[in-house]
Amino acid sequence: MNNVVPARDAAVVMVEAEEPIEFHTSVIVGLDMQKKELDPSPNVWSQDGVVEGAIVSGLYAKAYKEEFIQLDSFTANEAKKYDLEGYNQKSIDKTQAGGYEQRFYYISVSSLEFPTVYKAYLQNNNLSNDSELLRSLFLKDNPDFSNVSISCRYFFKSKGLPKQEEVDKMREDLNLSKGLPKGLYSIDVYKNFIVNRVGLPNGDSTRAQELQK
Known part of the structure; x- marks a missing residue:
């Protein structure tokens, strides 16, 4: 994980892979903005095909x-x-x-x-x-x-x-x-x-x- 960028009710996490192949991508992590914490259930996704x-x-x-x-x-x-x-x-x-x-x-x-x-x-x-x-x-x-x-x-x-x-x-x-x-x-x-x-x-x-x- 290289960086976390705030988004609406979520955070965009910038991810780098080095082995066995090298690439940069991102995933989205859902946030409970009222409690200012991660959603209690797993809520991680990415844009289609990214x-x-x-x-x-x-x-x-x-x-x-x-x-x-x-x-x-x-x-x-x-x-x-x-x-x-x-x-x-x-x-x-x-x-x-x-x-x-x-x-x-x-x-x-x-x-x-x-x-x-x-x-x-x-x-x-x-x-x-x-x-x-x-x-x-x-x-x-x-x-x-x-x-x-x-x-x-x-x-x-x-x-x-x-x-x-x-x-x-x-x-x-x-x-x-x-x-x-x-x-x-x-x-x-x-x-x-x-x-x-x-x-x-x-x-x-x-x-x-x-x-x-």
Whole structure:
């Protein structure tokens, strides 16, 4: 458990898993606001598909470990090249719940799009140690990985937002880069500002056209 965020008659608990797969997610715990304590009966739930999708994203990163190491290096080099910043680990741990999340990107995927992968993992958690088998299951469910969204997110160190042509250059860099995990990529560069309450940018960004790799 990394953080607890108050909600109406509940608390949102930010959770991090490290082994056997890595991901961030959240669960909701019901509260008795009159007594200001946990409900007497177990009352813990999550939004539909949130935890399941986070698990599949962690499995994807585990199955294609070398490709994600390459993506870590690529995004870090892009940040240096274009004078950008990303989330620090503390911010990720306390505010993010999107699945497999790193400093400059995160994966969005639904377990409904990868039923074979998810079912196999539920039946055998040790599956995460067999990258070759995991890869075969992912390929069975979605061979072109069009159902995997890899969102690259950066913060512009200078005032305001970068010009569109600069972000378009980043897209071209991505297009030319080899050895990255497959998926539908997006690139957003936000203002150098985060809303502390939710740990998210204020919404304004310069975005590149999506790219399937």
